Amino acid sequence: MKLIPLALAALLAAAPAFALVPINKEEHINKTLLQGFIGDAIADNCPTIEARTLRALGELNKLKNYALKQGYTSAEVRAFVTDKTEKARGKAEAAAWLATKGAVPGKPDAYCRIGEEEIAKNTLIGYLLRSTK
Incomplete structure (x- = not known):
């Protein structure tokens, strides 16, 4: 009976310490930030959609x-x-995501359509935006 606790203690002592993935690889953090970058790009390119700054800060x-x-x-x-490199990466990923939805720089209609869709679907992207229509 005393062997089981000793064996468990030995296994725990031998186990490697929990290592965090680099923060720029952490899935939840990066997916959430990507949605923020997408929202920013929509607000920057659509004249009828604004960013909800206080919500974004929250x-x-x-x-x-x-x-x-x-x-x-x-x-x-x-x-x-x-980090400027990480910001550039986030903006590039947002641009790529938006491009898959039909957004083209210099053509606000697609950005507006995507923004209105995200607002209607009540996604995090939509939550961070306000339509001024």
Whole structure:
């Protein structure tokens, strides 16, 4: 009977420490940020849709709290969200996603259509936007 607790203790001691994936590879964080980048692109390219800045700030705060609970430090989170390369990557991924939906830079109709659809579907993208129609 004493062997089981000893064996468990030995296994736990031998197990590698839980390692976090790099923050720029964490799926939930990146998917949420991508939706924000998509919302920004829609608001920037559609004259009848605006960004809901306070909602976006609230979502960023939720995302920061999520990252901290996962074990990332405040410094890691801050470095990630202010990194110019990561911002460029996020904007490029947003542009690619929008292109699959028919958005073309310089042609606001598609951005407006996509934005209105996202608002109607009540997605996170839509939640971050307001139609001024």
